[in-house]
Amino acid sequence: MKKTKDERRALKVNRRTLLKGTLAAAAATMLPLNRADASFSDFWESFFQKHFREMTEAEKEKVVARLEKEYEEKYKIAIKVGIEPAMPGVLFGYGLDLSRCIGCRTCEYACVAENNQSIDPQIHWIQVLRFKKEDPKFPDFEHAEKYYNAALAPQPGYFYMPIQCQQCENPACTRACPTQATWKEPDGIVTIDYNWCIGCRYCMAACPYGARHFNWGEPHRAPQDINPNTHYLGNRPRYRGVVEKCTFCIQRSRKGRYTACVEACPVGARKFGNLLDPNSEIRYMIANKRVFRLKEDLNTSPKFFYFFDFGGTR
């Protein structure tokens, strides 16, 4: 007799439970001692937490409740972890006007304020490169400077190029991941389940844009600096030993808001919108400006468009 789908699912769950037991016995001997603050059952739940995409809505809510409790214990403030799904008919795209960018790094710090990156060790999702205009070797990244003094920018004779996750349509990183801990969402955002990532860093070797960052040490951030409005796939507090990256401020963009970097840019060099909406600003820009994408020959097809504009600020 054929088993119904539900019966099979039940069987699968049982098998999973059985495996849980065996694995738990092995894991119990390896428990890190500094987890004593969290209760054992919470640790148990967290250890055997399923992949985000495998969870039912009810399971997601349970996990989020546990995470919120965990964060409150750790940071002593209430942090909201959202699980808003992608909006139908939306594919996010980004534009950056290189002729306007003044290299002030306001976007970079706005990103850090919004997305709860570790302050020590320092993690920045946006990196701004400074290129010399007359350099005969342009566009050669080896001659770009990442550690210029932003307080002096813009300096004459230089131009600036911010680089962050290019949100590729054909991402190299998601293909590399051995555990499917990173994937492209229906609205085009490449996300990571921080509770599923094993920290092998193969995605970082694969990414052509240096957009992925690893928590080499325990992430530190003062509680008063934490942005309490978070998303599970975005800016919720991270763990040591997992990879993170720009998510187009998923906690904002999925509620129809601009990303923090777009809002912060003092010269309006940054554009953001829905690529599927023919009347959007981003579509106008692609249709009417001189547009290019980084490392197009790699066929990663970024949804991050750089453009030049005549009559910019400089």
Next chain:
Amino acid sequence: MVQATKDFFIAWLSIFKGGPKYYLWLAFLACLMGVGVYAYIGQAEHGLIMTAMRDQVSWGFYISNFTFLVGVAAAAVLLVIPAYVHNHQPIKKIVLFGELMAITAIIMCILFIMTDLGQPLRVWHILPPPIGMMHWPTSLLAWDVLVLNGYFILNVIIAFYVMYKYAHGEHYEMKSFIGFLIYLSIPAAISIHTVTAFLYNAAFSRPFWSASILAPRFIASALCSGPALMLLVFQVLRKVTDVEIEDKAIFRVATLITYAMAVNLFFLLAEVFGSFYPGTAESVNIHYLFFGIDGQTNLVKYIWTAMACNVTAFVLILNPKTREKFATLNVALVLMIVGIYLEKGMGLVIPGFTPDVLGEIYQYTPTATELLVSLGVWATGAMIYTFLVKFAIPIHTGKLRFASGEHAVTAKRAVIDDVTSEKV
């Protein structure tokens, strides 16, 4: 079956059998392992920030060692082919010790991967559903998990089945199922190093790794360094144990290494020419490796040492006079191991990341934590190999033989007597 299981545990008793020198060796290894564990505890407490790896160079010394050891594991094939396919008797007698080294090398590979993970407790996420979410066939790392484990299981079955047969005074048939597994282990050995090379090839954002010669050269270099390590170990084995290893076997393998080294150097030339001559933006990594950029030269010393070692080793092993003299042969073997260890480790992994994808040069040099943890893994490997060899030798030499019924009991008593007598 019950009897066989009992016999199996009885045979393991021989690992306790040994003089003071043997126990001194074990104590020495245990100390090194202790140092490794101590360093790893530091890493587990503070995270991988204890290493020199950073976002720019996100893989380092651990993955370098992993890559080298995959080669050592694959190299058993250089004994398996002459032993089983060509039925070369002197090599057939020692092929077991090559298979045991392959088993050890795979365990060390897995240990190096575990030490490199940011979240080692979550490693089960890589298993296939319903337990984990293995990203197969898309992720090359998933393939590596499959082929490494497959090769490991294959070698465990072959080595222990062969020993089981020996221990009962029987012989195995190549035409049986085990013969099929032995033949299967040949492409499996090639596959583990091929998939590891493809792992690098697949990261297409790193032009240094995209040479299509990468996989063939991985195999060629593995067939030098792996057997070289085995030949050195075999010479130690025949000195400190009563295993007989004929000179003929050693020199035959040395000849095979010579071919492999010739091919390896030729492939190296092909790779270097293809990367250097165009002088395009993609040549920048190999330029950094061999000459440095703007005075930043931390890899130059490794690669030129490796080049000097490999070429000297090749000259020494090519000339039959120096190849068939142990003093010079051993110099060649040591140089070869050092050369390929540097070239397949620091010379392959690090230049892939330097300069990084945005052109930044981060000069990576492993920290004390990385060196000590790696030392610990190597000591663990040496300990495992010692035990495996210790288990195998009485069976191999015929000192330990099981029969059915009462004889088994006698054998057990003999082993236990042996252990107690030697300990005193």
